[in-house]
Amino acid sequence: MVQDLKRLLDVARADLPSWLSVAVSDPRDPQSPLFPVEEAAIARAIVARRKEFSAGRVAARSALSAFDLVDIAVPMAEDRTPVWPAGIIGSITHTDTACVAVVARNRDARSVGIDLEPLTPLPPETVTQVCSLSELQCLPDAPLIAARRIFCAKEAAYKAQYALSNTLFDFKMLTYGHNSRGAPHLRFDKPVPPFIRGDRLALRQWTGFGLILSLVTLPVLHDAL
Ligand SMILES: CC(C)(COP(=O)(O)OP(=O)(O)OC[C@H]1O[C@@H](n2cnc3c(N)ncnc32)[C@H](O)[C@@H]1OP(=O)(O)O)[C@@H](O)C(=O)NCCC(=O)NCCS
Numbered sequence: 001m002v003q004d005l006k007r008l009l010d011v012a013r014a015d016l017p018s019w020l021s022v023a024v025s026d027p028r029d030p031q032s033p034l035f036p037v038e039e040a041a042i043a044r045a046i047v048a049r050r051k052e053f054s055a056g057r058v059a060a061r062s063a064l065s066a067f068d069l070v071d072i073a074v075p076m077a078e079d080r081t082p083v084w085p086a087g088i089i090g091s092i093t094h095t096d097t098a099c100v101a102v103v104a105r106n107r108d109a110r111s112v113g114i115d116l117e118p119l120t121p122l123p124p125e126t127v128t129q130v131c132s133l134s135e136l137q138c139l140p141d142a143p144l145i146a147a148r149r150i151f152c153a154k155e156a157a158y159k160a161q162y163a164l165s166n167t168l169f170d171f172k173m174l175t176y177g178h179n180s181r182g183a184p185h186l187r188f189d190k191p192v193p194p195f196i197r198g199d200r201l202a203l204r205q206w207t208g209f210g211l212i213l214s215l216v217t218l219p220v221l222h223d224a225l
Contacts, residue, residue, distance in 0.1 A: 002026040004209035005098040005116070012206045017217060019108035023062035025099045027055035035073035042076075052099065056082070056092040059101035063090065067105065081162065091159050102215070110218040113160030115152045117212045122147040130154065135176040138184075149205065149212055150176045156214035157186040157201045164218070165192045174201075186216070 005024050009016075016022065031054040034042075042053045053076075060074045060082065067088070075083040084090045090103035091114040102114050121144030122130065131150045139146035154174050161167075174186040185200040204215040 001210075002098045004211055005100065005213075007209045008206055008211050008213055009100075011208060012204075012213065015204055015206075016215075017104070017108070019104050020112070020217070021063040021066035021103050023059045023066075023101050025055040025059040025062065025101075026097065027051040027094055027099055028097060029055070029058075032058050035075075037073050037075045048096070052094040052096075055099035056094055056101060059099050060090065060092060060103065063101045063103040064088065067103070079166070089163065091156075093155075098211075100213070104217075107220065110220055111160045111163040112218070113156040113158065113162075113214075113216045115155035115159065115214045117148055117152040117155075117214075119145065119207055119210050119212050120148060121145055122151055126151075130171045131176060138176055138178055149207065149214075152212045152214045153184070153186060153203050153205055153216075156216045157203065160201060160216040160218055161192065161195060164194055167192050 002024055009022060034054060034057060038057055042050050057074055061072060064072050069085055072085055077083050082090060082092055087106055088103055089106050089109060089112055090101060091112045092101045093114050093116040095116055098116060100114055100116055102112055104112060124144060127147045130147055135150055136143050136146045139149055153176055154171050157174055173189060175189055177187055178184050184203040186203060188195045188197055188199045191197050201216050206213045
């Protein structure tokens with residue numbers, strides 16, 4: 001539910017990067033008009049897909065308006081990624097009842113990935129595809145809730161890394177863990193250029209109000225002086 005998502009974002013607010021614009025929408029709201037290029041992307045889609053896609057574009061436009069980018073189309077590329085305006089990075093996620101879009105200027109981050117999931121147990125038969133026992137033990141939750149949190153974290157990390165690697169991979173490519181200060185990350189277990197084995201993607205994750213929200217941002221690389 002969008003109200004629950006807004007409550008969770010209120011909790012998250014203090015830990016969200018100041019340069020990140022966040023907007024939400026409700027896939028159950030009457031659909032807003034799409035740009036022709038967006039409409040073409042879902043011309044043959046079923047109603048549920050139209051609703052989530054449309055909600056994503058509503059949230060994306062709302063998030064973009066923070067940078068004075070108004071009435072901007074966000075086409076879908078052939079690989080299904082959103083095509084952001086020049087100089088902008090972003091990410092979209094939806095459930096049946098809530099949608100979030102985040103955008104930022106590319107001078108503030110190289111890439112961003114967001115994922116929203118229900119705070120419910122992951123189906124037991126899925127767990128071994130998503131994570132190992134040692135990953136589950138990193139979290140204090142019951143195992144199937146921990147597995148859902150790791151699933152959500154890996155989906156956000158996958159989206160963030162994809163902008164750089166253009167590579168599709170399965171859940172075993174990333175390992176969930178913590179650094180010595182307890183900050184969570186996803187670690188590459190094999191090289192996926194430009195990422196090398198051992199590279200860590202820092203994770204922010206919030207749970208509550210029946211939801212899990214994961215955010216992965218990749219920092220801008222600065223040339224050595
Ligand atoms: C992309 C993917 C992660 C989407 O996750 P999901 O939980 O099904 O759906 P979400 O609502 O969270 O996200 C969907 C949005 O992600 C975005 N998206 C799609 N493909 C993407 C990609 N390769 N990279 C970044 N974002 C992508 C789109 O904006 C999409 O919404 P839209 O089509 O309405 O614009 C998933 O469908 C997928 O392709 N997975 C690949 C395999 C995988 O999951 N590997 C394990 C990860 S470690």
